[in-house]
């Protein structure tokens with residue numbers, strides 16, 4: 001029996017060669033490849049500025065810091081996300097507030113966001129679940145009305161499009177965060193980036209990445225640098241960015257293959273009464289980071305059967321506020337009923353560019369047998 005994982009990176013010979021070359025260069029950490037990678041991703045997404053960091057999580061932290069989230073501030077996000085989205089708000093001393101998702105897309109519902117905006121609200125963090133962009137026009141209108149900062153968590157959505165523009169262009173937001181973790185669309189091992197069109201935010205995040213230090217002033221002499229606020233060492237290395245630059249050239253090919261696999265799943269599961277899939281909305285071109293289905297039958301039984309037949313299924317995600325740490329903080333069960341209903345029925349199927357057509361058929365057959 002062949003095991004099919006739920007995700008896998010695609011590292012090819014030219015990726016290996018690019019990293020090997022970078023390892024022999026004089027710079028190991030902060031070299032020219034970091035800036036080159038930032039410029040290349042910014043150009044791909046059509047954003048003005050980009051800051052590369054050592055993970056998507058530190059990129060979220062940098063964005064929340066730049067947005068001015070601090071003690072007492074609230075930020076509204078989706079409960080159906082990786083914990084890092086909400087944790088980044090906590091890192092800054094803020095309080096994540098969860099707005100429920102829409103049934104068809106499992107993306108945050110703008111009406112639910114509107115209902116949770118208060119005086120203390122500072123930011124909105126929509127998460128483009130599974131790779132499909134949220135309703136950014138509506139979210140951006142809400143943000144303008146209430147003077148809120150919008151940070152897109154696009155860790156599932158590099159290569160996706162909304163209204164004909166690449167996610168990351170920040171047309172409807174202040175900042176967009178992507179991840180280059182191994183399971184994501186392209187990888188640097190660990191890594192992340194924030195895209196923005198705002199120079200003020202860009203400058204803040206550059207300093208945040210390296211201890212809050214700037215070398216802008218040389219009042220004392222050429223050796224001189226100043227620490228202006230408490231930052232971190234969130235720097236990514238040059239050889240990781242060598243991998244990133246090499247991978248970026250393949251992003252469109254990877255996304256095309258992901259979309260092809262999703263289309264085959266859609267066609268097959270559309271005919272199975274016991275399975276519901278995510279809708280792709282008009283104006284949205286999903287990058288299909290993951291392929292979640294909802295099953296009518298007992299989820300646990302279907303999941304265990306699939307695992308036993310070698311299909312590396314997973315579940316994305318337990319609503320963040322149901323995590324023990326969040327429960328201890330006092331977040332109540334029942335606050336986002338749609339998210340909880342989704343979680344009870346969700347199974348994520350394998351989806352990655354180097355899946356073969358036979359792998360796809362094997363997954364479809366296994367799902368049919370497991371229902």
Ligand SMILES: *Cc1c(COP(=O)(O)O)cnc(C)c1O
Pocket residue numbers: 055056057058081082084085127153155156179180181190191192
């Ligand atoms: C992967 C991911 C992150 C965090 O990225 P890392 O690079 O693993 O730190 C944040 N949010 C979402 C939705 C993710 O999928």
